[in-house]
Amino acid sequence: MRELRRKIVAGRDLNKPFITLCSGTACHATGSDAVAAAIQEELEKQGLTEQVGVRRTGCHGFCERGPILVIYPEEICYLGVTPEDVPEIVSETIKGKRIIERLLYAEPSTGERSVHEQDIPFYKHQTRLVFKGNLWIDPTKIEDYLALGGYKALAKVLEEKTPEEVLEEVKRANLRGRGGGGFPAGRKWETTRNAAGEPKYVIVNCDEGDPGAYMDRSIMEGNPHRVLEGLTIGAYAIGSHQGFVYVRQEYPIAIANLGVAIEQAKEYGFLGENILGSGFNFDVKVHRGAGAFVSGESSALMNAIEGKVGEPRPKYIHTSESGVWDKPSNLNNVETWANVPLIIAKGADWFNSIGTEGSKGTKIFSLVGTVNNTGLVEVPMGTTLREIIYKIGGGIRGGKRFKSVQTGGPSGGIIPEQFLDTPVDFDELTRLGSMMGSGGMIVIDEETCIVDLARYFVDFLCDESCGKCVPCREGLRRMREILEGVVAGRGKEGDIEMLEEIGEVMKKASLCALGTTAANPVLSTLRYFRDEYEAHIAEKRCPALFCKDLISYYIEPEKCVACLLCLKNCPEGAISGGKKKVHVIDQSKCVKCGICFDVCPPKVRAVKKISGVPVPPPVPEAEREIERRKVRSGGERRR
Amino acid sequence: MGKTNLKTELETGLERVEEIIEGYKERGEEGFLIQLLLDIQSEFNWIPREAIARISERLRVPKSKIYRVASFYEAMSLTPAGRHTVQVCLGTACQVRGAPKILDRLEERLRIKEGETTLDRRFSLRRVNCLGCCAMGPVVVVDGNYHGKITPAMVAGILEKYA
Ligand SMILES: Cc1cc2nc3c(=O)[nH]c(=O)nc-3n(C[C@H](O)[C@H](O)[C@H](O)COP(=O)(O)O)c2cc1C
Numbered sequence: 001m002r003e004l005r006r007k008i009v010a011g012r013d014l015n016k017p018f019i020t021l022c023s024g025t026a027c028h029a030t031g032s033d034a035v036a037a038a039i040q041e042e043l044e045k046q047g048l049t050e051q052v053g054v055r056r057t058g059c060h061g062f063c064e065r066g067p068i069l070v071i072y073p074e075e076i077c078y079l080g081v082t083p084e085d086v087p088e089i090v091s092e093t094i095k096g097k098r099i100i101e102r103l104l105y106a107e108p109s110t111g112e113r114s115v116h117e118q119d120i121p122f123y124k125h126q127t128r129l130v131f132k133g134n135l136w137i138d139p140t141k142i143e144d145y146l147a148l149g150g151y152k153a154l155a156k157v158l159e160e161k162t163p164e165e166v167l168e169e170v171k172r173a174n175l176r177g178r179g180g181g182g183f184p185a186g187r188k189w190e191t192t193r194n195a196a197g198e199p200k201y202v203i204v205n206c207d208e209g210d211p212g213a214y215m216d217r218s219i220m221e222g223n224p225h226r227v228l229e230g231l232t233i234g235a236y237a238i239g240s241h242q243g244f245v246y247v248r249q250e251y252p253i254a255i256a257n258l259g260v261a262i263e264q265a266k267e268y269g270f271l272g273e274n275i276l277g278s279g280f281n282f283d284v285k286v287h288r289g290a291g292a293f294v295s296g297e298s299s300a301l302m303n304a305i306e307g308k309v310g311e312p313r314p315k316y317i318h319t320s321e322s323g324v325w326d327k328p329s330n331l332n333n334v335e336t337w338a339n340v341p342l343i344i345a346k347g348a349d350w351f352n353s354i355g356t357e358g359s360k361g362t363k364i365f366s367l368v369g370t371v372n373n374t375g376l377v378e379v380p381m382g383t384t385l386r387e388i389i390y391k392i393g394g395g396i397r398g399g400k401r402f403k404s405v406q407t408g409g410p411s412g413g414i415i416p417e418q419f420l421d422t423p424v425d426f427d428e429l430t431r432l433g434s435m436m437g438s439g440g441m442i443v444i445d446e447e448t449c450i451v452d453l454a455r456y457f458v459d460f461l462c463d464e465s466c467g468k469c470v471p472c473r474e475g476l477r478r479m480r481e482i483l484e485g486v487v488a489g490r491g492k493e494g495d496i497e498m499l500e501e502i503g504e505v506m507k508k509a510s511l512c513a514l515g516t517t518a519a520n521p522v523l524s525t526l527r528y529f530r531d532e533y534e535a536h537i538a539e540k541r542c543p544a545l546f547c548k549d550l551i552s553y554y555i556e557p558e559k560c561v562a563c564l565l566c567l568k569n570c571p572e573g574a575i576s577g578g579k580k581k582v583h584v585i586d587q588s589k590c591v592k593c594g595i596c597f598d599v600c601p602p603k604v605r606a607v608k609k610i611s612g613v614p615v616p617p618p619v620p621e622a623e624r625e626i627e628r629r630k631v632r633s634g635g636e637r638r639r
Numbered sequence: 640m641g642k643t644n645l646k647t648e649l650e651t652g653l654e655r656v657e658e659i660i661e662g663y664k665e666r667g668e669e670g671f672l673i674q675l676l677l678d679i680q681s682e683f684n685w686i687p688r689e690a691i692a693r694i695s696e697r698l699r700v701p702k703s704k705i706y707r708v709a710s711f712y713e714a715m716s717l718t719p720a721g722r723h724t725v726q727v728c729l730g731t732a733c734q735v736r737g738a739p740k741i742l743d744r745l746e747e748r749l750r751i752k753e754g755e756t757t758l759d760r761r762f763s764l765r766r767v768n769c770l771g772c773c774a775m776g777p778v779v780v781v782d783g784n785y786h787g788k789i790t791p792a793m794v795a796g797i798l799e800k801y802a
Contacts, residue, residue, distance in 0.1 A: 026771065
């Protein structure tokens with residue numbers, strides 16, 4: 001094993017230039033394939049294919065600025081690379097060793113440029129442990145993982161430790177599940193280990209149903225061996241010889257890379273019979289999930305593995321004792337498993353030195369929404385929301401005001417501004433009426449309506465509820481009905497109290513955690529933004545100017561410069577006007593698509609959203625002529 | 640398309656279904672119904688009635704059970720899709736970046752609701768719960784091509800690209 005690694009490392013010339021290109025799903029979407037093809041072509045053209053290595057890695061996490069290209073050994077990091085940039089990169093940077101300023105990161109406030117990935121504020125304030133390999137590894141090459149010390153932890157376990165010792169180490173590390181509940185992994189492992197019944201199963205949950213979260217996918221795509229290594233170590237501790245990885249089929253790259261990884265691990269003897277000559281056997285199968293949020297719940301997931309409809313089972317039967325085919329089955333989240341090799345390699349004491357009293361280690365968040373730097377962020381537990389959103393995330397987009405941050409996905413809640421200095425860990429977030437969940441962190445600015453957001457989550461859950469138990473099925477439906485009424489201006493007195501009452505019942509009486517947590521988005525928004533609900537109900541006003549039925553678009557006659565832009569773009573022909581003639585929106589034709597608002601030049605800003613007050617009557621025909629105001633094209637006239 | 644043509648299409652289709660079923664039976668794995676249906680979905684872009692009948696016959700599983708699985712999952716469709724599939728991401732990140740307006744615009748433009756197919760079978764419109772490229776939000780994917788940072792005004796132009 002050591003010999004193998006030495007050979008792999010020795011076989012690599014560290015001074016040889018090579019290029020890594022981020023090829024996770026997000027960069028895939030922004031054109032990383034085309035960039036890769038351009039690199040290949042250019043290297044061939046310049047006769048450099050022998051001298052320069054190219055490696056397509058998994059997600060680097062800074063998705064806002066992808067595709068990300070890093071040139072080694074200097075570690076020069078270029079962002080937002082397009083195929084057109086490639087010839088210049090090859091001749092200037094690779095051959096000429098000169099930096100192309102324009103492709104470097106520039107700090108928005110100062111314009112200061114950063115050459116290396118780790119100097120960019122987005123990365124600088126992170127602690128990347130689990131996610132580290134993603135920057136460097138080609139996920140389809142096990143050698144890359146081995147060169148970084150991969151499978152060392154597994155070898156150590158099989159050579160030096162008994163299953164009991166491994167279990168003890170993980171228990172001592174206080175590793176808590178990263179998939180939602182934060183349940184101590186070691187304790188769960190122990191239950192399955194001690195449960196009666198053979199065979200025992202170990203399972204990876206990569207269903208990642210939380211809309212707005214994609215860290216599990218990025219680990220699975222970018223570093224599948226790390227998950228497999230963790231799983232195999234767990235299997236050894238628990239006494240399992242069969243593992244399953246449940247991946248949603250919407251993640252084709254993850255499924256493909258995982259498949260390759262399993263094959264390679266078998267070839268190298270890290271999976272299969274008699275692993276590394278230890279006599280321990282372990283095999284892994286991949287199961288594709290078919291897209292149902294509730295199937296990510298542990299007992300539902302096990303039903304799905306059996307080929308049944310992915311509905312939860314009653315909770316008094318613990319899956320750790322009776323799971324897949326009624327055998328003891330231990331399920332953990334992708335990120336939980338990915339932490340295991342680290343704990344074994346560096347020890348429980350090291351792991352305990354990171355994080356807070358109750359939550360150890362790091363957590364990866366998917367920082368999205370109306371934040372400047374969308375991406376994946378790994379920080380020690382206990383980092384404050386402010387640090388994450390402002391230092392790493394770069395604050396709110398478009399100079400808007402921060403309103404709140406939503407964590408925990410559809411089971412979580414909303415956290416307003418006054419708690420921005422809260423250290424993020426399992427217990428603190430729960431205390432605020434939200435939860436850690438799987439790590440989704442959605443930043444919301446002043447233009448998002450809180451009531452509509454609650455409606456959005458309830459609507460999502462209503463569709464995703466399996467319908468087996470009444471409190472969840474009917475409770476969600478009633479909540480949706482009420483919330484749809486409120487955002488449409490049909491809210492009435494008593495609605496808020498009714499929402500609270502339904503929420504409390506669902507919390508107590510639902511079958512699985514989907515139902516018991518489903519009211520969280522409603523209850524937590526009521527807790528912090530009750531006034532917004534009240535404005536919708538009592539004044540028929542949407543304070544965020546978002547809810548379609550409660551707002552109107554209106555053109556301020558004094559500001560309109562008659563540039564014709566909104567008129568031409570209105571898909572419904574609802575705007576009248578002409579050259580030198582103030583434009584007016586016919587409210588009866590307007591479908592409130594907001595295009596007029598978007599296209600009105602920023603310097604003019606004549607189109608306004610109004611809510612809670614009647615639309616002023618249109619200007620009389622006689623006064624619509626714009627005479628003495630000078631109209632220049634594009635409407636650059638007056639404020 | 641003539642009648643005979645349709646018939647041979649159905650037959651070759653069913654042969655493919657047969658192959659997929661055999662593939663799983665050979666491996667002798669338990670609990671593969673979901674995996675099998677997913678393969679059929681990706682082969683035909685929907686799950687035809689004839690395929691369900693055939694699976695039921697060959698696996699000795701009641702049709703009702705197959706329908707139950709196929710209707711439960713988001714990824715399986717029991718109606719045929721249009722030539723182009725338009726997916727609108729309504730994950731939370733896209734939601735707070737204005738995706739609802741994009742969906743409205745698409746529905747108005749195509750004169751269908753999400754989940755439906757236009758009468759001329761040109762477009763099917765589907766909403767999805769997060770494609771995980773939140774930095775590009777709001778996102779619309781047409782036939783696997785990603786269109787990011789969409790505004791309502793861009794919708795018409797995107798649709799025009801797909802005849
Ligand atoms: C409705 C529902 C959906 C869930 N979805 C996921 C998911 O997508 N991924 C995940 O890891 N856990 C999910 N969970 C949590 C799992 O039930 C389970 O607690 C977790 O996978 C255990 O792993 P952990 O202890 O490592 O966190 C979900 C739970 C519920 C109630």
